[in-house]
Amino acid sequence: MDAIQNPLIDTATTLSTHYLPLTPIAVLIGVTCLVAQIFLTLLLDKRIFPRKWQGPWNDLPGFTAHQLIAFPSMCILTYYGMRDWFYNPDKEVGNETSYDRVFGETNLSDIPLAIGSGAILIWDTPTSLLVPALQDPLMLFHHVGMFLVAATMSGAFSGGKMIGYYYACYYFGVIEISSIPLTYVDVFHPKYKYYFEWLNHKKNVNRPVMKVIQGVNELCRIVFAILFLIFRGVYFPYVTFKGTIPDLWHAYNDETKQLPDGVPMWTGYFLICFVSLFALLQCYWGMLILKQIYKMVVPGDSGKKKKKKKSN
Numbered sequence: 001m002d003a004i005q006n007p008l009i010d011t012a013t014t015l016s017t018h019y020l021p022l023t024p025i026a027v028l029i030g031v032t033c034l035v036a037q038i039f040l041t042l043l044l045d046k047r048i049f050p051r052k053w054q055g056p057w058n059d060l061p062g063f064t065a066h067q068l069i070a071f072p073s074m075c076i077l078t079y080y081g082m083r084d085w086f087y088n089p090d091k092e093v094g095n096e097t098s099y100d101r102v103f104g105e106t107n108l109s110d111i112p113l114a115i116g117s118g119a120i121l122i123w124d125t126p127t128s129l130l131v132p133a134l135q136d137p138l139m140l141f142h143h144v145g146m147f148l149v150a151a152t153m154s155g156a157f158s159g160g161k162m163i164g165y166y167y168a169c170y171y172f173g174v175i176e177i178s179s180i181p182l183t184y185v186d187v188f189h190p191k192y193k194y195y196f197e198w199l200n201h202k203k204n205v206n207r208p209v210m211k212v213i214q215g216v217n218e219l220c221r222i223v224f225a226i227l228f229l230i231f232r233g234v235y236f237p238y239v240t241f242k243g244t245i246p247d248l249w250h251a252y253n254d255e256t257k258q259l260p261d262g263v264p265m266w267t268g269y270f271l272i273c274f275v276s277l278f279a280l281l282q283c284y285w286g287m288l289i290l291k292q293i294y295k296m297v298v299p300g301d302s303g304k305k306k307k308k309k310k311s312n
Helices: 002-018 024-044 061-086 098-103 111-130 137-153 165-171 174-188 193-200 208-252 266-297 299-311
Strands: none
Touching (some): 024 061, 061 111, 174 193, 208 266
């Protein structure tokens, strides 16, 4: 086992040191996700491995592979995030001041930041560019922004000194709880027509297995909406504007203490700007979800408005 592990660790260390703004563990995670993406895509592609039991997973092999990798990744992020943000009894110890919360701790083996930087740079971004079903400009911007924030917090531009590690478990952990049901719900979105038509085809509607899949889909939609509104729509802006941004501002402008060696001033302003943009983006998405819920609760309202417009 050591004969395999040691070369991998050495290669990851070399890449992170000389070529990529990532920690060694981030490189390992990113490369692992990329290899899994390629393997699963080839395995599911009906043009390469034809099989009798065909389905939408064979029509959208790249997208299916992406979701299969994303689901366990979101579970891992949620576990570490919830554990460290809500259930770590020593979380506040040594983090009494803004300066401590921003510059007080460096952990280069942190899993959430490693996934947030390595997986996004090496796996998710290339996959989003190359797989047609995943080509969404807004999501691409979101993921690139997440990588830049994760890389900055990981110390990629500050000589290895982590910035705001205290908040990493929230931004790259806790909020991903809503992404767990989303990875399932997203599969059956109408824009992925092969899965949508397969789920709603009249030949499949009455099959027991399909009823279960449909039921889980409906349940996940509700769970996703609730979790998103709580942890992203409300709690995300609260953490950002109540804690993160004030801490960054005070830490970078603390007249009694100097910035740690190798930490440039621009990193603070960059994090403040991008975290603010992400908070506003979560609010925007939250409003869209509330509108969808309103349409479901008051289905006749939109119809009345349309009739009024026609009469005018």
